[in-house]
Amino acid sequence: MENESKQLNYLEDTQGRKGIWAWILSTDHKRIGILYLISIAVFFVVGGLLGGLMRAELIAPGETIMDPQTYNGIFTVHGIIMIFLVVIPGLGAVFGNFFLPIMIGAKDVMFPKLNLFSWWIYIVGAVLAICSQFAGDGAPDTGWTFYAPYSTESGTNVIFAVFAAFVLGFSSILTGLNFIVTIHRMRAPGMSWFRMPLFPWSLYATAWIQVLATPIVGITLLMIVAERLFQIGFFDPNLGGDPILYQHLFWIYSHPAVYIMILPAMGVITEIIPTFCKKAVFGYKAIALSSLAIAGVGYFVWGHHMYTSGMSGTARWFFSFLTFIVAIPSAIKVFNWVSTMYKGSIDVRTPFLYALSFIFLFMIGGLTGLVLGSLASDVHVHDTAFVVAHFHYIIFGGMGFAFFAGIHYWYPKMFGIMYNEGKANIAWMIIFVGFNVLYFPLFVIGMQGMPRRYFDYLPEFQTGHVISSIGALILLVGIFMMIWNLFRARKNGTIAEANPWGGVTLEWQLQSPPTLYNFDEIPTITGDPYNYK
Amino acid sequence: MEEHRDDIGSRMGMWIFIFTEILLFGGLFLVYAIFRAKYSAEFHSAAYELNTFLGAFNTVILLISSMTVAMSITAVQKGDKKLALILLGITILMALTFLVNKYFEWGHKVHMGIYPGSDLLKQFEQGELMFFGLYYFMTGLHVFHIIVGMIILLVVMYKVNSGTINADKFVLLENGGLYWHLVDLIWIFLFPLLYLIT
Numbered sequence A: 001m002e003n004e005s006k007q008l009n010y011l012e013d014t015q016g017r018k019g020i021w022a023w024i025l026s027t028d029h030k031r032i033g034i035l036y037l038i039s040i041a042v043f044f045v046v047g048g049l050l051g052g053l054m055r056a057e058l059i060a061p062g063e064t065i066m067d068p069q070t071y072n073g074i075f076t077v078h079g080i081i082m083i084f085l086v087v088i089p090g091l092g093a094v095f096g097n098f099f100l101p102i103m104i105g106a107k108d109v110m111f112p113k114l115n116l117f118s119w120w121i122y123i124v125g126a127v128l129a130i131c132s133q134f135a136g137d138g139a140p141d142t143g144w145t146f147y148a149p150y151s152t153e154s155g156t157n158v159i160f161a162v163f164a165a166f167v168l169g170f171s172s173i174l175t176g177l178n179f180i181v182t183i184h185r186m187r188a189p190g191m192s193w194f195r196m197p198l199f200p201w202s203l204y205a206t207a208w209i210q211v212l213a214t215p216i217v218g219i220t221l222l223m224i225v226a227e228r229l230f231q232i233g234f235f236d237p238n239l240g241g242d243p244i245l246y247q248h249l250f251w252i253y254s255h256p257a258v259y260i261m262i263l264p265a266m267g268v269i270t271e272i273i274p275t276f277c278k279k280a281v282f283g284y285k286a287i288a289l290s291s292l293a294i295a296g297v298g299y300f301v302w303g304h305h306m307y308t309s310g311m312s313g314t315a316r317w318f319f320s321f322l323t324f325i326v327a328i329p330s331a332i333k334v335f336n337w338v339s340t341m342y343k344g345s346i347d348v349r350t351p352f353l354y355a356l357s358f359i360f361l362f363m364i365g366g367l368t369g370l371v372l373g374s375l376a377s378d379v380h381v382h383d384t385a386f387v388v389a390h391f392h393y394i395i396f397g398g399m400g401f402a403f404f405a406g407i408h409y410w411y412p413k414m415f416g417i418m419y420n421e422g423k424a425n426i427a428w429m430i431i432f433v434g435f436n437v438l439y440f441p442l443f444v445i446g447m448q449g450m451p452r453r454y455f456d457y458l459p460e461f462q463t464g465h466v467i468s469s470i471g472a473l474i475l476l477v478g479i480f481m482m483i484w485n486l487f488r489a490r491k492n493g494t495i496a497e498a499n500p501w502g503g504v505t506l507e508w509q510l511q512s513p514p515t516l517y518n519f520d521e522i523p524t525i526t527g528d529p530y531n532y533k
Numbered sequence B: 001m002e003e004h005r006d007d008i009g010s011r012m013g014m015w016i017f018i019f020t021e022i023l024l025f026g027g028l029f030l031v032y033a034i035f036r037a038k039y040s041a042e043f044h045s046a047a048y049e050l051n052t053f054l055g056a057f058n059t060v061i062l063l064i065s066s067m068t069v070a071m072s073i074t075a076v077q078k079g080d081k082k083l084a085l086i087l088l089g090i091t092i093l094m095a096l097t098f099l100v101n102k103y104f105e106w107g108h109k110v111h112m113g114i115y116p117g118s119d120l121l122k123q124f125e126q127g128e129l130m131f132f133g134l135y136y137f138m139t140g141l142h143v144f145h146i147i148v149g150m151i152i153l154l155v156v157m158y159k160v161n162s163g164t165i166n167a168d169k170f171v172l173l174e175n176g177g178l179y180w181h182l183v184d185l186i187w188i189f190l191f192p193l194l195y196l197i198t
Helices: A029-057 A068-087 A090-103 A112-134 A158-185 A198-230 A243-277 A284-300 A313-341 A350-373 A375-381 A385-415 A421-448 A459-492 B007-038 B040-049 B052-077 B081-112 B126-162 B171-195
Strands: none
Touching: A029 A068, A029 A090, A029 A112, A029 A385, A029 A459, A068 A112, A068 A158, A068 A385, A090 A112, A090 A158, A090 A198, A090 A243, A090 A385, A112 A158, A158 A198, A158 B007, A198 A243, A198 A284, A198 B007, A198 B126, A243 A284, A243 A313, A243 A350, A243 A385, A243 B007, A284 A313, A313 A350, A313 A375, A350 A375, A350 A385, A350 A421, A375 A421, A385 A421, A385 A459, A421 A459, B007 B040, B007 B126, B007 B171, B040 B126, B052 B081, B052 B126, B052 B171, B081 B126, B126 B171
C-alpha cells in the first residue's frame, strides 16, 4: 500500500492553518490524539509531583514539610488530576483517537467536529479543576470521591472541583459516543466484528461504559452542587437525606470507571504481545468477548466499596459474589496473553518489556483486589494503605504501564522517528523497580493497620514509609528519563521505517507518519487481524 | 476530501446521546423512588401544593409541540419549506408557553415561601422538604433541557430556511426532533410523579 514516493504526512499537512491553530482547530483524529497526549502528559507530571510531595511528607511521623490541611488538599488534587484528567481519558483519548480509525480502516472518526469539541470540553474541565485549587477558600480537601456529608459541609472550594469532574464526564461521554458509532459504521469492507483487531474491541466495550455510566455521576455531582448552593438536602440527614445514598450513586459510576481505565490498557497489551511473539493471538474471541463481559458485570459490583458503610448482609454477599465473577474475564485475558507467548518467536523490545511488566503488576493488583472483594478480609484492610497499594497496582501498574507500552510501541508510527531503545530499556528498568519499591511496602503496612489519607502515623510504620518514599524517588527519576528519552528523539532519533516491529494490523501498512486521510484507498479486509505466516 | 455522509450513523449517535440523557434523569428517578418509598405519606401531602391544572396544561402543550416537530419533518421531506418553518415556529412558541407557565408556577411558590432554604420550608416535615427539593431540582433540570431544545430547534429552523436542510438531507432536523421528543418524554414521567400522587 505504501507508495515509493512519500506523501505529505499529517504533521506536515496543516490544511492551510498556521502555528497553533493548525492543532487546536484541526479535526484530524491524529492531531486530536496528539493534543490529548500533550495535555495528559502535562497533567501526569503535575499529578506525579504532587504524589511525590505526599511521599516526602510521609517520610517521618508528624509534620515534615507541610501542615495537615495542605496534605488533605494535595491528596485530593492528586486524585482529581490523576483520575479525571489522566487515567479516565488516558489511553482511549490518545491512542484510541489516533489508532482506532486506522485500525478499522477508516479515514477519520464518525464525528470529527464532535471529537475536537470533546477535547475543548476536556480543556475547560481542566481549567476548572486548576481554578478549584486557587480560587475561593482553598483547595478542596474531600478526597477525589467527594463523599457526603463532608463534601457538602467542607469550607473549601468543592463546587469548582465537582463541576470540573462533571464537565470532564461530558467530554468522556462524547468520546465514547463517537467511538461506538465509528466502530459500528466505519469498519473497512470485509472487516466483520470478529475480524476487528482487539484494541478497537476493548475501546468498544469501554465506550459503552463511558456512555452508560458517566451520566449517573454527572447527576450525583449536580446534587452535591444543589445541596451546597440551595440546601436541597439529598444527602443530609438533617434535611431528610441519606449520605449512604451518595456513596451508592457515586460508585455506580466510579466502579465501572475503573474499567474505563483498564479495558483500553488490556487492549493495548493485546496488540503488543502478538507483534513481538510473531504469533496470532491465542483465543481471539475469548479476549474480545471478555471485554464485553467485564463491561457488563462491572456494572453490578459497586457495592464492594461500601462493605463497611452500612448495607444488608444479602446485598454484601451478592456484591462480593459478583466481584469474584468479574475477576474471571480478566483472568481469561491473562491466560490468553501467556498462551500467545507459548512457542512464539519472542523478540524482547521496549514495548514488550512494558507489556510483560503490565501482566506482572496487573496480577498483583488483581489478586489483592480479591482480598478486598471478599467480605471478611475487606473489613480488616478497608481504608488502609493496602487499598492504596491495590489500586495503584491496577491503575498505575496496569493503565500507566500500558500507556508507557503503547507510547513506545506506536511512537515510530505517530512521529516517524525511532527513540533510543537502549536508554528506553534502562528507563523501563528504573520505573519497574521504583514502582515496586514504592507501592509494595504499602501492602505490608496496610495489613498492619496504617490508614490511608493520614498525614501522621505511629512510629512502627516508619520503615515501610521510608522504603516507599525511596521508591517514589526512583520512580520519578525513571519517568523523567523515559519522557526525556522520547522527547529527545525528536532531535537525534533515527528515521523510523514504516513497520519497525513487524506488526500485521493495518496501522503498520501505512507510511510513518500517516497521511492526513490515512488511506488513499480504503482497504478490503479478507482475513483475521493477527495473521502471522 | 468530500464530506463523509452517513445518515444512519448520525441518527445512531443521537440515539446514544439520548440514552445518556435518560440515564442522567434515571439517576434522579432512582433518588425519587428511594425517598418516595421512605416518605410516601409526606410526598402525598406535599403534592397538594402543586397546581395540577397548570401541570396538565403544560403536558398538553408539550404533546402538541412534539406533534408539530414531527410534522415539520414530513413537510421537509415533501419539500414544503414554508410549512416546515411554520411548524417549527409553532413548536418553539409552545416551548415558550411552557416556560411562561413554569415561571408563574415557580413564582407563585416562591411568593408563598416554598423554596429550598426558606424559613417556611424549615418548619415542614423532612419528607415534604425532600419532595420540594426534588420538585425544584427535577423540573429545573427539565427546564434547562427545554431551553437547550429551543436553541437546537432555532438552529434547525435557520438551516431549513437557508436550505442546508432539505428534502434530500434532513437528518439534522430528525435529530433535533428526537431531542425534542426526549424533552417531552421526560416531562411525561415528571408530571404524574410530581403532580398526580395526591
